[in-house]
Amino acid sequence: MFHDKNWWKNAVIYQIYPRSFYDTNDDGIGDIQGIIQKLDYIKSLNVDAIWLCPVCTSPDVDNGYDCSNYLEIDPRYGTNQDMSDLIAAAGEREMGIIIDLVLNHTSDQHRWFQNALTGRDAKFRDFYIWGEGTTDHYGNRLPPNDLQSNFGGSAWEYHRETDQFYLHLHDKSQPDLNWSNPQVRDALYGIVQFWIDQGVAGFRLDVIDLIGKEPFQNITQNGPKMHDYIHELAGKTFAGQPVMTIGETWGATPEEALKFIAPERQELNMVFQFEPMQLDKQAGGQRWDLAPLDKLAFKKNYLKWQTSLRNRGWNALFANNHDLPRVVSRWGNDREYRAQSAKALAAVLYLMQGTPFIYQGEEIGMTNIPYDSIDDFIDIETINTWHERKQRGIAETEILTSLRAKCRENGRTPMQWNSQPYAGFSTASPWYAANPNYPEINVAIQESDQHSILNFYRTLLQYRKENPVIRDGEFQLLLTDHPDIFAYQRATQEQSVWVIANLSDRCTSWAQTQFKEPGRKIMFSNYPTDHHEIQERMTHETIRFAPWELWVIEG
16 A cells, blocks of 8 residues: 555544553553554554654653654653554554654754754754844843744743843744754754654654744744745655655645645645634634634535645545544534534544544544643643733633633543543553543443444444545535535545535434435434435435434435
8 A cells, every 4th residue: 555655545544642542561651562552453443544643752841742852762652663663563454654743843952952052153053043132121131023932922032141032933942943054954854764764654744834934024834935945855855755744734725735735846745724623713813712613614614625625635634633622522512412423523524535534532432521620731732821811811710611622631631442440541540631431431332332433433434445436526515504414425427425414413404305316325324223214214305304413325
């Protein structure tokens, strides 16, 4: 499979947050050996490649996204030999390993930055971005401008010993690299090539849309030289090789995405499209300013991406990752209709054209965690947000409601393997507490239930593989203005598939004629209903759907 440079178009990717996946050495932290032990489980999901969140050496201020040595596996996760063993063991099961690379910034503990702090003439000083400040009437040093960090506060940190400010678009422990320096670029390309030589199947490039920043012009995303840098990166490393590349680009529209992924651009294979993630926040607000999901806009946004990238690029299909809340809690109903809504959302998303990215625990319907107070949180972004919003005068109860709904920690709790203590993740107290619902929501329970979310995912992903129409078919949105139904058709000359789902907690109905035609056949649904009953309902001129009901029909 991996000899074809476009293998990723036929693939299903499973994302692992290693710290929370499976612990084999009883220290409460997941490790690479834990991933190796669970490879057969992952393969049983019909997965083709595994994306690992960062496992390189890090002081761990931002959960590994602050790397201090790109070429060395963090001892908490194992050794470089463990990584080689994982790549080999996955390969034996016809799966590849994709690694997460953070090329926008390093840890402040990286040897480059430690050298840069020694003086303005230091060898690696220009590997980072430094600015002259100003002084106010009281003698306080002020940053070069008002640029803000993504984690809150100024994006500039003062270094007293050299009397300059360095740029950090994230935490102050994550100084931004200076991509305008060709020595920086060459050093980073060497890191990419090192991992290609180790046998990885691809790269997820963290916040890659920030590398062209022009901070003194207040430009952070999509800077004027960004695409030149990515094109050069590709040309000097992975171009022409069967290595998958995907970029994290929070601000990309379809038009902007095509500048990254159109084949003639020779940059990346895919970018994650985050536009749908903006549809449950208040207009003009931050993601913490909650609003109900606009389902009509939701449908039309996916229509836009499916049609805009058709024959010009390739979609990355996802609703969960390590930075997002659990989709069944966010867009579904994780109480009364957890199983039905998890299945409906999965089918609606993963039967579109594109490559599915399944996040650990999604396949069993893991939910957000019920936080009681700010003391329950440990993530640096969450804590900074709490203080920043308190300073703005927002009520603590409102802040806590927002954090419960959207914080990154929701996706970072330990994987729920069984009903044993600590969810079967470890025999020691985990680095982060397991969701208290693990006795009811775990892999072991769902393995033996033919109607479980887990077994639905297996059916769904197998169906993708067996039906080329899912990869190649045209996309047509149906019932465009229906307030609750998300319906579409995928079609080639040989085959048609319809996906119809009620994305609401109420019964709903719609008028139809197309499913009365001969040859229409129900392939699967998300209620334990006899297929003969559904076939009979398909003959009705008005079809009534239960809450979160899903049909996948062929014909």
